[in-house]
Amino acid sequence: MSSVNHHFPDPVIRRKFRQRLLRWYARHQRDLPWRKTSDPYKILVSEVMLQQTQVDRVIPKYKEFLRKYPTLQELAGASVGDVEATWRPLGYNIRPVRLHAIAQEAVGRHRGKIPDSLEELQAFKGIGRYTAGAVMSFAFRKDAPILDTNVKRVLQRVFLGSTNGNGSKPLKRLWDLSAALIPKGKAYDFNQALMDFGALICTARKPNCPNCPMQPFCLSYPWDKDNTPCPKLQRPSK
DNA sequence: CTCCAGCCCC
DNA sequence: GGGGCTGGAG
Known part of the structure; x- marks a missing residue:
């Protein structure tokens, strides 16, 4: 069988x-800002923002967020409070806290890179099966569903x-x-x-x-x- | 106003 | 398999 x-x-x-x-x-x-980058960090930011928020509301905040934290390292170095404040008023405010934790873990444990496997991605709190697949295909160009x-x-x-x-x-x-x-x-x-x-x-x-x-x-x-x-x-x- | 949707956690 | 947070539909 x-x-x-x-x-x-x-x-x-x-x-x-x-x-x-x-x-x-x-x-x-559609012409979307996260389609103009291949930086896994930026893709991750966009996917976390898009988890429960519509595209139109995400676009301006995505740009502002990346102006303030252009790299994984800079996000990791910021204070959580600062990141939460920048996130407002997107809502679901656990997301910036988790995103910040992901940045710190990546910097501390993954040589400053977003890991490029489904398993490692899903091991982070805040990254589920969907977001892991999105990062794999959109950031690392793997054939992930x-x-x-x-x-x-x-x-x-x-x-x-x-x-x-x-x-x-x-x-x-x-x-x-x-x-x-x-x-x-x-x-x-x-x-x-x-x-x-x-x-x-x-x-x-x-x-x-x-x-x-x-x-x-x-x-x-x-x-x-x-x-x-x-x-x-x-x-x-x- | 209530209810439902939606991604993730537990 | 249920709860949470929050915007949007009804």
């Missing part, structure tokens, strides 16, 4: 999805529709999908494209199906057919 279905999704659909996503991205990608809410929604709709797939846990299924779709050596563009696609076309409410390049094979197209709500990934617990 094989535990992984190597033919899901259909290789033809898989290829079409990649092609269409990357082509769409080439024309519609990501799965945040946007990506979950896109993959669920296009490849699973209203079903949960082949019996395996929905979450694992989606992580596997996210990994299986990455074109070799192109996780950076592919993952960025997935995020933009989820933010601009395959939105939570009122997805823009009429302009969606995935129409021909999307299992949820057309979305408004019978006003179906987005399939829940997991049942409410109560």
Whole structure:
């Protein structure tokens, strides 16, 4: 028995999805400041800020934060209070505290570098599976999958529709999908494209199906057919 | 105003 | 598998 279905999704659909996503991205990608740097520290700052905060609110604070702490070393050398104050009013104020701790640990224990493995990244408090994948693909250009809410929604709709797939846990299924779709050596563009696609076309409410390049094979197209709500990934617990 | 979402921690 | 913090939807 094989535990992984190597033919899901259909290789033809898989290829079409990649092609269409990357082509769409080439024309519609957002101009975001953290896409202009390859400094893992700066990427990490952006990802932590983006964890619970919308892009528009993050952009100005990202710039201000990096003006004040341009390097990992300078962040590590600042006082926590100072970092917290700079963070305001982004909210979720545990994040700057953890980010500061990460900087200090990296300086003290990793030769002043952000580590470049999923395991080491996830060992930090404040970096979970998503953020670790984001740093691996966006900062270190590794073919690591990501799965945040946007990506979950896109993959669920296009490849699973209203079903949960082949019996395996929905979450694992989606992580596997996210990994299986990455074109070799192109996780950076592919993952960025997935995020933009989820933010601009395959939105939570009122997805823009009429302009969606995935129409021909999307299992949820057309979305408004019978006003179906987005399939829940997991049942409410109560 | 209440409720829900969302990434991470425990 | 539940709670926290916080913005945004209803």
